[in-house]
Amino acid sequence: MSTVPAFKRLPRAVREQQMLDAAVKVFSRRGFHAASMDEIAEDAGISKPMVYAYLGTKEELFVACLHREGTRMMQAIAGAAAPDLPADERLWRGLRAFFGFVGAHRDGWAVLYRQARGEQPFAGELAAMRARLVEVVAGMLDHALRAEGREIAAIDLEVVAYALVGASESLADWLADHPDADPEKTATRMMNVAWLGAAQLLHGVTWRPPVD
Amino acid sequence: MSTVPAFKRLPRAVREQQMLDAAVKVFSRRGFHAASMDEIAEDAGISKPMVYAYLGTKEELFVACLHREGTRMMQAIAGAAAPDLPADERLWRGLRAFFGFVGAHRDGWAVLYRQARGEQPFAGELAAMRARLVEVVAGMLDHALRAEGREIAAIDLEVVAYALVGASESLADWLADHPDADPEKTATRMMNVAWLGAAQLLHGVTWRPPVD
DNA sequence: GCGTAACCCTACGCACGAGTAGGTATGCTC
DNA sequence: GAGCATACCTACTCGTGCGTAGGGTTACGC
Numbered sequence: 215m216s217t218v219p220a221f222k223r224l225p226r227a228v229r230e231q232q233m234l235d236a237a238v239k240v241f242s243r244r245g246f247h248a249a250s251m252d253e254i255a256e257d258a259g260i261s262k263p264m265v266y267a268y269l270g271t272k273e274e275l276f277v278a279c280l281h282r283e284g285t286r287m288m289q290a291i292a293g294a295a296a297p298d299l300p301a302d303e304r305l306w307r308g309l310r311a312f313f314g315f316v317g318a319h320r321d322g323w324a325v326l327y328r329q330a331r332g333e334q335p336f337a338g339e340l341a342a343m344r345a346r347l348v349e350v351v352a353g354m355l356d357h358a359l360r361a362e363g364r365e366i367a368a369i370d371l372e373v374v375a376y377a378l379v380g381a382s383e384s385l386a387d388w389l390a391d392h393p394d395a396d397p398e399k400t401a402t403r404m405m406n407v408a409w410l411g412a413a414q415l416l417h418g419v420t421w422r423p424p425v426d
Numbered sequence: 427m428s429t430v431p432a433f434k435r436l437p438r439a440v441r442e443q444q445m446l447d448a449a450v451k452v453f454s455r456r457g458f459h460a461a462s463m464d465e466i467a468e469d470a471g472i473s474k475p476m477v478y479a480y481l482g483t484k485e486e487l488f489v490a491c492l493h494r495e496g497t498r499m500m501q502a503i504a505g506a507a508a509p510d511l512p513a514d515e516r517l518w519r520g521l522r523a524f525f526g527f528v529g530a531h532r533d534g535w536a537v538l539y540r541q542a543r544g545e546q547p548f549a550g551e552l553a554a555m556r557a558r559l560v561e562v563v564a565g566m567l568d569h570a571l572r573a574e575g576r577e578i579a580a581i582d583l584e585v586v587a588y589a590l591v592g593a594s595e596s597l598a599d600w601l602a603d604h605p606d607a608d609p610e611k612t613a614t615r616m617m618n619v620a621w622l623g624a625a626q627l628l629h630g631v632t633w634r635p636p637v638d
Numbered sequence: 639g640c641g642t643a644a645c646c647c648t649a650c651g652c653a654c655g656a657g658t659a660g661g662t663a664t665g666c667t668c
Numbered sequence: 669g670a671g672c673a674t675a676c677c678t679a680c681t682c683g684t685g686c687g688t689a690g691g692g693t694t695a696c697g698c
Contacts, residue, residue, distance in 0.1 A: 223645055223694065245544045247459030250685060261647055266687065332457040332540040370615060376600050377593040377619045384592020385585065403582060407589045435664065435675050462655060473677055478657065640698095647692070654684095662677075668670095 230268050233258045237269075238279050242321035245329050246276055246336075273335060280330060283322040284343050290315045291347075301358035302409055305351075309382065309401045309408070316386040317397035323390055327383060344379060351375040378408050442480050445470045449481075450491050454533035457541050458488055458548075485547060492542055495534040496555050502527045503559075513570035514621055517563075521594065521613045521620070528598040529609035535602055539595060556591065563587040590620050 224232075236258035240249045251272055255262040269275045294311035295304045316323045330336040352375035359365060382404055389400050436444075448470035452461045463484055467474040481487045506523035507516045528535045538555075542548040564587035571577060594616055601612050 226644080229645090245459070245546075247457070248545070251687085252685075262686090263648095263688075264646065267645090272686070328544045332536075332544065333460070334456070373597065373600070373612070373615045374619055377597050377616060380596020380599075381589040381593035384595065385589050387592075388585070388588050400585070403585045404589060407586055438675080441675085463657085464655075474656090475658075475678095476676065479675090484656070641696105643694105643696085645692105645694075648690100650689080651687090653686090656683090657681090659680075660678095662675105664673105664675075666671105666673085 226268060229258075229260060229264065233260065233265055233269055233275075234279060234282055237275050238283065238322050238325050241276060241279060241329060242325045246272075246333050251275075276330075276336060277339065279322075279325055280336060280339055283319065283325060286319070286322070287312070287315050288343070288346070301354050301361075304354055305409060306401075306405055309404050310398065312382060313386060313389060313397040313401040313404070316389055320390045320393070323386060327387060348372065348375045348379050351378055381407060438480065441470075441472065441476070445472065445477055445481055445487075446491060446494055449487055450495065450534055450537050453488060453491060453541055454536035458484075458545050463487075488542075488548065489551065491537055492548060492551055495531065495538050496552075498531070498534070499524070499527050499538070500555070500558070513566050513573075516566060517621065518613075518617055521616050522610065524594060525598060525601060525609040525613040525616070528601055532602045532605075535598060539599060560584065560587045560591050563590055593619060 233254070237249075237254050240254045240257055243249075244253075251262055251265060254275075255265050258265070265275065269278055290311045291308050295308040297304070299307070330340040352371045355375060356371055385400055385404050389395055389397060445466070449461075449466050452466045452469055455461075456465075463474055463477060466487075467477050470477070477487065481490055502523045503520050507520040509516070511519070538552065542552040564583045567587060568583055597612055597616050601607055601609060
């Protein structure tokens with residue numbers, strides 16, 4: 215046959231990304247168990263054995279998704295929050311990057327956050343990622359405190375950081391369910407809660423993003 | 427045979443509770459899909475057809491778990507936060523009841539929070555419960571604001587409430603993973619974040635539970 | 639221009655687990 | 669103590685979907 219084959223052959227690296235794209239999409243819609251390898255393969259425009267050949271078993275595939283999306287997210291945040299800025303500026307930039315990422319990768323985020331929590335094999339992976347984030351936030355708070363000559367117990371710091379991360383995750387989830395919502399605006403709202411706190415807000419003080 | 431049968435017959439109401447106990451336990455450990463009806467039946471000390479006869483299909487069983495645990499939680503919170511108290515007092519009591527519930531029903535919480543999120547058939551059910559909570563919190567904030575002669579947009583109010591609920595859920599999750607942590611102390615920490623906010627905390631102001 | 643490696647397929651085996659068929663025993667009512 | 673409802677069981681059927689066996693085709697080095 216001299217006719218061009220219906221679909222062309224592509225190098226491994228490209229196909230792997232297509233497969234991961236498809237996997238993230240399907241996993242996020244259906245969840246780990248309800249997603250079928252057949253559907254992922256079909257969505258990627260490839261046959262099932264190829265998926266197994268390149269990315270391994272279903273579990274390994276899910277972990278690969280988790281890693282890719284997690285790394286992207288962490289890089290987006292780390293790239294935005296330069297360590298030499300003042301704390302509020304860092305927090306603001308980090309939040310903006312975070313909500314921007316979620317807004318742009320709604321289904322990637324959904325995999326990370328909603329699906330990986332319950333399933334034992336992956337919960338640890340996710341927890342480790344979150345732990346890194348919490349550590350960063352806690353470090354930031356600690357830094358800001360010391361600059362004021364204050365100090366609080368490490369455990370309190372950790373729990374506060376955990377609450378802030380949790381609140382952000384929660385708003386991100388809200389964002390994922392409201393496609394017409396604005397990430398930037400959501401980040402601003404989060405900043406109000408996080409930085410000024412409810413009591414300040416009740417007294418009418420409002421934090422605004424710096425004019426740039 | 428005159429010998430006593432190995433396990434006695436019990437009335438339906440009792441067996442149903444045993445089955446629900448077992449189901450909550452297994453669902454929380456394994457997740458909806460990975461949990462098997464056989465394991466649930468075995469854990470309840472009964473055979474599988476009995477589970478089907480009393481609680482219906484696997485999905486219906488899961489929904490039944492969701493309802494029981496959700497109702498228990500909501501009642502615990504509603505019973506603690508009397509509507510005629512000042513806002514901070516209500517918030518504090520609600521939080522204390524909430525963390526108390528999670529501490530006492532760790533796997534019930536895990537079913538609610540970790541497992542029901544991802545699976546489409548149940549996410550709606552859960553979202554409705556959370557929406558009720560958010561509404562209550564938002565109403566409380568609004569009330570407190572109006573008492574000070576202030577007012578903010580409904581959407582902002584909702585998002586702030588959502589963030590607070592999210593932060594609480596996140597700390598509850600942390601609590602579920604730290605069996606030796608104290609619910610009361612966790613509630614106090616949450617109260618600090620929620621009521622005073624990070625900025626206040628940075629200036630050294632600390633909220634303390636009222637002496638009772 | 640030939641070998642070899644990379645790319646890709648159709649078609650299955652097989653286990654696991656939801657849900658059921660069909661039957662037994664126990665206690666309660668009259 | 670006969671009748672009947674309720675509690676309870678063992679032992680299946682059958683669909684679904686993971687993972688693979690085995691084989692075909694294109695490109696690239698030499």
